[in-house]
Amino acid sequence: MELMKKMNISMALAWLITGMVFFCSCSGSDYINAIPANSSALISIDMQKMAESNPQASKTGVLKSLLHVEDVTDCGIDVSEKMYLFETVDGNLGLCAKVSDAADLEDWLNQLSKEQKLCENVTEKKGFHFSVLKNSWLVGFSDQALLIMGPVVADAQAELQRMMIKYLKADEEHGIQSSPMFERLDSISSPMALVAQAQALPEKFVAPFTLGAPKNADASQIVIAAEMNLQKGMLRIKGETFSFNPDINQALQSAVASYRPIQGKYLESMPDDATAGIFMNVDGKKFLPMMQTNKGIQQLLLGINAAIDMDNIIRSVNGDMAIVLPSFSDANLKMTMAAQLAHYQWLADVDYWKESCPKGASIADWGKNAYYYTDGKTSFYFGVSDDKQFFSGSDELLASYAIKRSNHPVSADIRKEIKGQKLAMVINLNKTGNSGDVMAAVTSLLSPIFGNLNSCLLYTSPSPRDGLSFFNIYQSGNNSVSICSPSGLCAAQ
Secondary structure: OHHHHHHHHHHHHHHHHHHHHHHHHOOOOHHHHHOOOOEEEEEEEOHHHHHHHOOOOOOOHHHHHHHOOOOOOOOOEOOOOOEEEEEEOOOOEEEEEEEOOHHHHHHHHHHHHHHOOOEOOOEEEOOEEEEEEOOOEEEEEOOOEEEEEEOOOHHHHHHHHHHHHHHHHOOOOOOHHHOHHHHHHHOOOOOEEEEEEHHHOOHHHOHHHHOOOOOOOOHHHOEEEEEEEEEOOEEEEEEEEEOOOHHHHHHHHHHHHHOOOOOOOOHHHOEOOOOEEEEEEEEHHHHHHHHHOOHHHHHHHOOHHHOOOHHHHHHOEEEEEEEEEEEOOOOOOEEEEEEEEOOOHHHHHHHHHHHOOOOOOEEEEEEOOEEEEEOOOOEEEEEEOOOOEEEEEOOHHHHHOOOOOOOOEOOHHHHHHHOOOOEEEEEEHHHOOHHHHHHHHHHHHHHHHHOOOOOEEOOOOOOHHHOOEEEEEEOOOOOEEEEEOOEOOEOOO
């Protein structure tokens, strides 16, 4: 009798374990495996938590914004589960959501096709359902997962559909959940979370995020992770920059020592209509090696270095430093630089620079301790004020105002947030060209959740004890974005 009892208990346990295995193998998170495993950027959005903490937020806001529809009732999508935005290494953007009822989703899309002409009628291929949204976004779904990917031209849609079938078939072993990127994302407990490789950022603005990394480090090896919370009308983001490569990660962490709190000396020098500005406070002797190993910075200085010893100028910096880009295009790069100097002993070398200019180039006097370089295509004006401030620019007017207060500086709110931080980058959305289009699209997507985000300010914590960097996004009317960070974006001291 006792033996039978023990056998019954054992069998019950076996059935229990079997049941647990079954349910775990088909868990509520299986839809996440549809996210491409090679994604270079991931954003998780928990609309349930978002709506609980922010009365303005709507659980369906992201869907409405993305699909440009007002009614997502009975759409077959489970908005109580997290949604994920992603970018693949080949540049495709996408959304992944959990399907609650595939039949309802099919009916809803067909209704959108019939009544609003927003998409094509749903078709079936290899057991999955597909539609095309607004002629350029491919919609694919199974009983578990919804994928929206694009934008792609008509000729490329067949290939993307083939890839989406592969993604929708993926299990946990081959899906995103097995990747270090997702593991890091999943460890962040906040309504919104971000993990992105630096290469996923607009190319023009990658440089500040990779400062401190070894010269041979690829942007795909540098990762930004952040948690985001809405507090008092402000999206508060706590994040860090790191690398899964131990050597690169160590370099990023060590770079923090090169940054000191920004005093704000040149914050008013940046006009509110400039494309971008980078602000910091450094000891030039420590900061120079970081500039020398950064491809983006070196590209900015290319050509100037052929005649002017910028290395020596950077070594003399001790205090606030600002690089402002009034405009930024491959055809027309305009730049100013301002910095507080410890000394200007390098002025003694200017005569040698004049004599050793490359053929076709020259350096001439411009004013007291001021000069200009030209090679017929590029011009660079530079000099030192009586109180040891370096000023420079791609033309005479820009250089003259590099250390002066602009008639229309960036807003006082932005200046206040930047002061005291370690490194800040301000980006004007109205002046960024194609990059601005991407940013504007993201801003539009988030507007239903956070309100009218015409501009964003992101900043780091000045406190080394925090161990992480802090960012903020808040409403402002000047279409500016500020991004601040100690070493590319983050890092503990």
